[in-house]
Amino acid sequence: MAHADLNLVRTFVLLYETRSVTLTAQRLFVTQPSVSYALSRLREQFDDRLFVRGRNGMEPTVTARQLYPALRDGLQQLEATLASGRDFNPASCTRRFRLALTDLGEMSLLPRILPRLHAEAPGIELEVVALEIDRASDWLASGKVNAVICSRPLNAADVDRRALFEDRYVCLSDPQALGGEPLDLARFSAGRHVVVASASGHDLADEVMRRDGIERKVSLEIPHFSVLPQILQGSDLLAILPAQIASDFAARSSLVVSELPFPVPPFEVALYYQTGAERAPAQRWFYEGIVAAIGDQHA
Structure with a gap:
């Protein structure tokens, strides 16, 4: 792009990622006509429509799909370089950060993360995006989110990782479901189970059961963990979930935690x-704040 305007590049990248003129305008803090004008200039420079209206919003053309990786990477590198030359002051920061979490993360981690960040940067905005584990790497690559917290490893080549804490899986149930007896493999296999959809990324126990030929009767599948206490209370259902949140659920109810058989x-x-996002001071502050907040919780 000869004599490239950085604002045009930002507009192109955001429009590609959001597929929406409205969302692009909101994230750039400009009007929708400004985005439309920028798009018309981009079309002139590349002699291509770049985006056309479709059922799912502004759909990129073949040319736009070819341009996006290079423009996205170049924009990120340039913004990181510019940011590194400025002093970052959290107290005056007003930007929005986007963090992908499961509902378990919202319940157990967000109450720690948000006060920590707002103590240093009261003007920031934190947007929590419901985690879809199979799309998490793409979300990071496209800039849809700044960070992801999850238990399933993300093995994409351009993703960096910071360990937060270790946990294990247990079984949670109403006492009547076990009749006062310990949970053995026979009772586990004969019982009725409620499972949380695999989009959360918590499917390690299922992988072990498939590998070892352990069967169970699934009577209910739900999208979120947060409703489990209400479902399990007074029922004969069993549920597998991380030990830390299971202990929290049990402490607030009559539910009991059992080790898996x-x-x-x-x-x-x-x-x-x-990868490379830490070079930007604001991003680095965001990541380090999350690590510190959760480290305080699990110290």
Whole structure:
């Protein structure tokens, strides 16, 4: 792009990622006509429509798809370089950070993270995005989110990782579901189970059961962990979930925590972000704040 205007590049990248003129305008803090004008200039420079209206918003053309990786990477490198030359002051920061979490993360981690960040930067905005584990790496690559916290490893080449804490899986149930008896493999297999959809990334126990040929009767599948206490209370259902949140649920109810009757290795919850993002002071502050907040919780 000869004589490239940085604002045009930002507009192109955001429009590609959001597929929306409205969202692009909101994130750039400009009007929608300003985005439309920028798009018309981009079309002139590249002699291509770049984006056309479709059922899912502004759909990129073949040319736009070819341009996006280079423009995105170049924009990130340039912004990181510019940011590194400025002093970052959290107290005056007003930018929005986007963090992908499961509902478990919202319940157990967000109450620690938010006060820590706002204590240093009261003007920031934190947007929590519901985690879809199979899309997490793409979200980081496209800039849809600044960071992801999850238990399933993200193995993309351009993603960095910071370990946060270790946990393990247990079984949570109403006492009547076990009749006062310990949970053995026979009772586990004969019982009725409620499972949380695999989009949360908490499917390690299921992988072990498939590998070892352990069967169970799934009577209910739900998208979130947060409703489990209400479902399990007074029922004969069993649920597998991380030990830390299971203990919290049990402490607030009559539910009981049992060890699983088969070995499942512990898992590590980690913070993921795009490689190189730490070079930007604001991003580095955001990541370090999250690590410190959760480290305080699990110290």
